[in-house]
Amino acid sequence: MHRFFISPTAIHDARVLLRGTIVHQIRDVLRMQPGAEIVLLDNSGNAYRAEIVMIDRDTVRARITDQWKLETEPTTRLTLYQGLLKGQKFDWVLQKGTELGITRFVPLLAARCVIGNLEDVSDTRLERWQRILVEAAEQAGRAVLPHITAPLLFAPACASAAQSGLALMPWEGERSRGLREMLQNVDKSKELSVFIGPEGGFADEEVALAQAHNILPVSLGSRILRAETAALATASAILYELGDLG
Numbered sequence: 001m002h003r004f005f006i007s008p009t010a011i012h013d014a015r016v017l018l019r020g021t022i023v024h025q026i027r028d029v030l031r032m033q034p035g036a037e038i039v040l041l042d043n044s045g046n047a048y049r050a051e052i053v054m055i056d057r058d059t060v061r062a063r064i065t066d067q068w069k070l071e072t073e074p075t076t077r078l079t080l081y082q083g084l085l086k087g088q089k090f091d092w093v094l095q096k097g098t099e100l101g102i103t104r105f106v107p108l109l110a111a112r113c114v115i116g117n118l119e120d121v122s123d124t125r126l127e128r129w130q131r132i133l134v135e136a137a138e139q140a141g142r143a144v145l146p147h148i149t150a151p152l153l154f155a156p157a158c159a160s161a162a163q164s165g166l167a168l169m170p171w172e173g174e175r176s177r178g179l180r181e182m183l184q185n186v187d188k189s190k191e192l193s194v195f196i197g198p199e200g201g202f203a204d205e206e207v208a209l210a211q212a213h214n215i216l217p218v219s220l221g222s223r224i225l226r227a228e229t230a231a232l233a234t235a236s237a238i239l240y241e242l243g244d245l246g
Helices: 021-029 089-100 123-140 154-161 179-183 204-212 227-241
Strands: 003-005 015-018 037-041 046-055 060-069 077-083 104-109 166-170 191-196 216-218
Touching: 003 021, 003 123, 015 021, 021 046, 021 060, 037 060, 077 089, 077 154, 077 227, 089 104, 089 123, 089 227, 104 123, 104 154, 154 191, 154 204, 166 179, 166 204, 166 227, 179 216, 179 227, 191 227, 204 216
Parallel strands: 003 037, 077 104, 077 191, 166 191, 166 216
Antiparallel strands: 015 060, 037 046, 046 060
16 A cells, blocks of 8 residues: 655544645555545654545545554664765665665765765755655654754764764774674664764864764674665664664
8 A cells, every 4th residue: 555644634533635745645656536545644753544536636535444653664763874875875775775765864975975065966856855754754654854964074974963861873994892892781772873984984184083073983794785785784783782673
């Protein structure tokens, strides 16, 4: 059954009035007809089964037939500070990271990013990132949409992460401290932040600055991973170790 995130204001008792892009998706993309059932998510953890009763050019009207609380969000609140990547790699990290259960994404402008300035990240790109999160969250059955911030420079990102609990930086230069070791005594409901560099990794000066903010370099093992692989491998390992995957 198809799932859609909606504003709670679209619900009036047992009646639902849908507008905007969701109408195009239901009518033109999925070619649904009155009588079809959908699941609506209000981004606060509530899910509603609804039957479509009318479809016209600008609106879809539906009737709620059931309601329940979704329990699909991980207890670990994980923020990914991801260095901006070439092409569609960043899009892919957003999509798969949302499926895994990442809570928040922070696009990161690091020294070795191909994008040189924050101004180079257009509003169109930000809108596309938001659409990717919504579509991935709907597909994965998330109860709450992950949040994506405006891109940050490296130094302000470090300062932000330092105020939000344990922060880790997978780094190929770390030899003694492994990721699993750092997670053994972490509270499952704790906030965690992870810094992943761009294709060229973090510069030594960035690693030093991160350490000055108590962001701890960790090893992911003896093999060097691509940036997009490192992001998802680290998120998977954290959520598994803390009981949110399997």
